[in-house]
Amino acid sequence: MRLLVTGGAGYVGSVCSRVLIEAGHELTVIDNLSTGNREAVAPGARFVQGDVADVAADVLGEESFDGVVHFAARSLVGESVEKPELYWYGNVVETLALLEAMRQTVTPRLVFSSTAATYGEPEVVPIVESAPTRPTNPYGATKLAIDHAIADYCHAHGLAAVSLRYFNVAGAYGGAGENRAIETHLIPIVLQAALGIRPDVKIFGTDFPTDDGTAIRDYIHVADLADAHLLALESAISGRHAVYNLGSGTGYSVREVISTCMDVTGIDIPVQEAPRRAGDPAVLIASSDKAIAELGWKPTRTELPTIVSDAWDFTRTLAEHTSA
């Protein structure tokens, strides 16, 4: 398929681009490079720099595209609580412009990066797609608003769309991984502390209602996540908006993640306890049964040590490259 990939210079977008190209798709990537890196754009993809709202309509108007894979977004829970305006404009307004550009150019397919944060604090885990959606932060609220807009475009205009609700994506693939100017995610932070790039790891909250008091998350390997995007593109049907959770189905506490990182790296990592971060739910674990049954998705890298080990290889290589 000829595909437009937004946010292809970011972490998930750069890995998925590689997997899409390996599967034979032809890619044009757009990214404003506000948080992404030009070097991360997949070799073989055409690159256009700009905001989605500014350039998507022109790119889609140049030639006929089979679909859009829309990664470009702001995605930090804590930042979204402090600066919601970045999220309502950067996520919702930009995506509404993309949907309009797709409608006007009759671009048939959309795969959208939604999130576990659309569910908020779950009543029951693992979380299924029919669970109530009550986001506890503006990040989740903006992604949910977009999911609603996409559903309306499917029903009214025949768009074929799939929203993939990512749980905690980690790991690396094909030389692409987590490489942000300001890192806030747990696994890369712990690995940077292992390398001495930062002095310690702060555990945000030790009073959650969990066995060890720290928050539990479901970590999914970015390469497994990328495979789901291939399947989603193939499965999309005109007039239907399908929603799938993507996780490994196993929850790990912050303390368990740190301990796995120590095992994988063989390094004793200094830890400090700190207050909870605003907007963080206690437990998020996915049921991915629907993706497995309907998409035929087969995650193969579900063990946390595998995910951490791939992230560790990437983080070390990046650190050597940066210091060289």
Ligand code: UDP
């Ligand atoms: N976390 C932490 N210390 C850090 C970064 C994250 O304790 O330096 C916790 C965070 O509060 C959450 C979990 O680790 O409970 C995963 O956070 P992350 O930012 O990686 O992903 P999120 O769940 O926010 O999407």
